[in-house]
Amino acid sequence: MKSFRLVWANLRRKKIRTTLAIGSFTVALFLFGLLAAIRTGFRGGTDAAGADRLDVINRVSLILPLPFSYRDRLLKVPGVAAVTYANWFGGVYQDERNFFPQFAVDKDTWFDVYSDYVISAEGRDAFMKDRQACMVGRALAKRFGFKVGDRLPLRGTIWTGTWEFNIVGIYDGNRPEADTTGMFFRADYLEERRVFGKGTVGWYVVKLGSPDDAVRVTKAIDALFDNSPYETLTQTEKAFAASFVKQMGNVELLIMTIGAVVFFTLLLVTGNTMAIAVRERSGELAVLKTVGFSDLRVLRLVLAEAVLIAGQGGIIGLALAKLVIPGLSRALPMLGVLYVSPLTFATGLALALAVGAAAGLLPAIGAMRLRVVDALRRI
């Protein structure tokens, strides 16, 4: 674009005003990045949920257990390929502020059913051999500086006393936004030491032979345990994860509302800035038209200015969010894995450019319709 220099020069004309306009986009897009990351964090479980996995919980409440004996009966349901289980442990590492989730899992089957966790063969081997073995996620290890070979003591809150674990491996996720903030240890260690709840599990995870069987198997499992002391509620892992998010209220709506308000305010602020800029320069725009710049070209010049402001602010804001969010994710692990994905970045930038264009549209149309004779008379 031959006129780019003119657009750029105009942006530098009132440096403070341009900086403030870019700053509003920076703040808005930083906020967008943050909200989108929190949304990703909340939906993390939902997005990561396997289509071929079902969760089986106690129908009364998730916090009530299911008998261990159900495992063999579940395995007999047609369409079930594998069954594993887990218990919520709820231990405290040094201080209650150091929260991270811990799960007692079946050593033989857990990492087969959850093949999306990436662990080394040595780690897996050590996990099988050592009753006190545990696997920590990459993010958790980074947070506390854990490394393989470390001894990890936890203070039990459900099952009291000090529980000691040996870190035998660090697991990764197979996606950048995978949750690696947790810890897995062997359920047989829990079973051995706990004084109540013996012979039960927190929930089962059923791996299907085919995701197409989900509905049929779900109904079959719940029918199997109907009218028993431990009735089950079986749902797809996605629905299970989503029910967790719902417990927090309609986070998505809240985030969308905040985002919409911020962008609408931005639209007004930028629109006003551009309107002032165009009004101040009506004489110069008239001169451009006098030397032969068409109405459309003048419209494009003004729009380009608005879009350039939005683009710069958007990129800075999103880059800042990308920079700051990993730290925030470590500081607030209860929010899940906060992550600015490439899609979030692209969406944010596209939104910023769209808001910039929308904000510049009215002033640009005004500039396009400007009558040369009238504008020159005002100089």
Next chain:
Amino acid sequence: MVRIDGKGNGTALVRVRNLDKKYRRGNEEIHVLQGLNLDVDAGDFVAFMGPSGSGKTTLLNLLGGLDVPTSGTITVAGDEITKLAAAKLTSWRARHVGFIFQLYNLIPVLTAFQNVELPLLLTKLSKSERRKHVETALAVVGLSDRMKHYPRQLSGGQEQRVAIARAIVADPTFLLCDEPTGDLDRKSADEIMEIIERLVREHGKTVLMVSHDPRVAERAPVVLHLDKGVLMEAAKAGGGA
């Protein structure tokens, strides 16, 4: 040869016939130009004089395609511009007209070079060709050493010279000057008029200039008077009107 009787032989570069311009201000209708005729040949230098509100600037705006008449026709180099649609009129203006204003009207955030280059951004010239044209135009007005200066770093006279360079850089058919010395001291005004005279004399440019200053207007071989929208001859030595 400049004529205002409407009897030109059709070879004039600028031909105006029965030009009328009326404005409405509230309930009042203002008849700015009344049945104006004008023939200007290529290479002519014409000055328009007249009191404020006589229609000088309006005439210039109409000739430059910045405004449209209420009735009448304007033909420039065979193109009847009064028939052109707004978009075509804009591109016609880019090719045929160079404007010089009283207040220079340079873009303050662009250097002298960039200001002069503006009309060329609308052409298909390459960057190096544009540079060559701009350097030539600035050399004509004697500002080769001020190319990288911003308007705020130039004197009024220098700013007006940049404006002249901008007006001539695309080699337009004619130049329209609206009080080109109106904001300058005598010395700078003389320098500007010398440049304009040189453009006519050495480069064969056609110049139509509005001025309220008789000393400036008299530098043109032909001076016409506008009074209440009517054009009148004012013969002078060496003039053809």
